[in-house]
Amino acid sequence: MKFSVVINPLSRTVPKGAADEIEAAIRASGHDIARLHCSSGQLASGVRTAADSDADAVIVWGGDGTIACTLNACGATGLPVLALPGGTMNMLPKRLHGDGPWYEVLERVLSGPVSQTLAAGDVDGQRFYIAALFGRLTGLAETREAVRKGELVNAAQALVEGDVLDVETRLRLSWTKMSGRPGNTEQTISAVAAAVALNSSPVPAFEVAAIDPNNTMDLVSTALDAMVHGWKEAGPVEHDVSETVTVHELEGGDIPATLDGEQVSFTSPVHIQLVEEAAQVLCAETSH
Numbered sequence: 001m002k003f004s005v006v007i008n009p010l011s012r013t014v015p016k017g018a019a020d021e022i023e024a025a026i027r028a029s030g031h032d033i034a035r036l037h038c039s040s041g042q043l044a045s046g047v048r049t050a051a052d053s054d055a056d057a058v059i060v061w062g063g064d065g066t067i068a069c070t071l072n073a074c075g076a077t078g079l080p081v082l083a084l085p086g087g088t089m090n091m092l093p094k095r096l097h098g099d100g101p102w103y104e105v106l107e108r109v110l111s112g113p114v115s116q117t118l119a120a121g122d123v124d125g126q127r128f129y130i131a132a133l134f135g136r137l138t139g140l141a142e143t144r145e146a147v148r149k150g151e152l153v154n155a156a157q158a159l160v161e162g163d164v165l166d167v168e169t170r171l172r173l174s175w176t177k178m179s180g181r182p183g184n185t186e187q188t189i190s191a192v193a194a195a196v197a198l199n200s201s202p203v204p205a206f207e208v209a210a211i212d213p214n215n216t217m218d219l220v221s222t223a224l225d226a227m228v229h230g231w232k233e234a235g236p237v238e239h240d241v242s243e244t245v246t247v248h249e250l251e252g253g254d255i256p257a258t259l260d261g262e263q264v265s266f267t268s269p270v271h272i273q274l275v276e277e278a279a280q281v282l283c284a285e286t287s288h
Contacts, residue, residue, distance in 0.1 A: 001056040001110075001113065002031070002032045002054075003026060003031060003034060003057055003082075004034045004037075004050035004057075004079075005019075005026070005035070005037070005038075005058075006043075006046055006047055006050050006058065006059070006061070006062070006070060007019060007038040008061070008062030009039065011062040011063040011066060011086040011087045012063065012087055012088045013087065013088070013090075014086040018038060018086075019036055019038040022106070023036065025103055025106055025107070026106070026110070029106075029107065030110075031110055035050065035053055035055070037049065043066065043069070047060075047066075047069050050070070050079075051070070051079060057080045057081065057082060057113070057282055058074060058081050059082045059084065060081060060082070060084065061084040061086045062084075062086045062087060063086060063087025063089075063261075064087050064090065064091055064130075064260040065087075065260070065261075065262045066086070066087070067081075067083045067092055067129075068092075068128070068129060068262070071083075071118070071127075071129060071279040071281075072127055072279075074280070075279060076277040078280070079280070081279060081280065082106070082109055082282040083096060083281065084102040084105055085101070085105065086102060089261045091131070091260055091261060092129050092130055095130060096281055096283050097109070097284065109282055109283060111284070112284055112286070113282045113283075114283055114284070115280050117276075117279075117280060118278055118281045119198055119204035119274065119275060119276050119278055120274075121196060121198060121275070122272070122275050123257070123259065123271070123272050124270060126259060126264065127275070128259035128260045129260060129278070129279075130197065130198060130260050131198070131260065132195070132196045132258065132260075132272065133193065133195050133196075133257060134193060134195075134196070134247050134255050134256075134270065135193030135194060135211070135255070135256065136193065136256055170250050171191055171192070171247050171248065171249060171250065171255070172188065172247070172248040173187075173188065173189050173191060173210055173245060173246070173247055174186070174187065174245070175244060176242055176243065177240060177241070177242060187240060187242075190250070191210040193211040194208065194209065194210055194247055195207075195211065196209075196272050199241070204274060205241050205242065205274065206241065206243060206272070206274060208241070208242050208245055243273075244272065244273055244274065245271075245272040246269055246270065247268070248269045248270075249269075252268060254266065254268065255267075255268050255270055257270070
């Protein structure tokens with residue numbers, strides 16, 4: 001196969017000399033390189049050029065934001081994308097390939113590449129491929145990273161300055177249950193924050209989690225659970241499955257959010273729609 005390669009050298013775990021390393025690894029595997037872009041400058045242009053090239057696929061090495069940009073450029077009918085972990089969280093590479101450094105992922109996939117269809121969530125024209133979080137609790141992205149580094153003072157400061165522990169600002173979530181699920185079809189709930197995640201089953205759908213602690217102390221507990229164990233194990237959390245979700249900020253303000261870990265902000269209301277065929281990805285033949 002012939003690959004166009006996009007590297008974001010400013011991504012947290014992309015090493016110096018990344019271009020030389022990946023070129024050697026690709027050629028050692030018996031494959032070729034059509035073009036290689038390794039610069040944080042004009043990254044979006046480099047991604048578009050890779051997506052429009054005459055290569056068989058695109059290899060992207062960077063963080064979740066760089067990978068999402070590449071998937072968006074290639075789309076459902078464009079070149080398949082091989083996503084290598086080069087960021088901090090690496091949510092999509094872990095979903096597609098499991099844990100492991102970039103060179104192990106590359107070797108496994110290139111030894112038996114298989115194209116798979118990837119679903120996405122569309123939030124007012126912006127897409128996510130793993131999860132979107134809404135509400136002030138999204139400030140935990142910065143706090144969680146500080147905790148991972150052992151910078152507890154910085155973590156505490158991020159909690160306070162970001163009003164992460166605000167239980168007064170509330171959201172209203174509305175969604176439609178998937179067919180066959182028990183209970184009323186239309187669901188509406190008020191909550192402090194919400195998580196909308198793509199499931200990992202063969203049939204794409206959203207997993208909706210409404211986070212609604214009773215008080216600040218409960219919110220602290222939920223925040224810590226989420227930072228350590230992830231949203232699914234955090235409580236009190238209510239779960240459901242849907243294909244469409246709408247989020248309102250009850251006082252009409254903007255809604256802070258993260259899409260695959262990238263912090264953004266939306267004007268209320270926010271509409272989240274499932275895109276069943278958003279992009280094509282390359283995985284190892286034995287991946288599930």
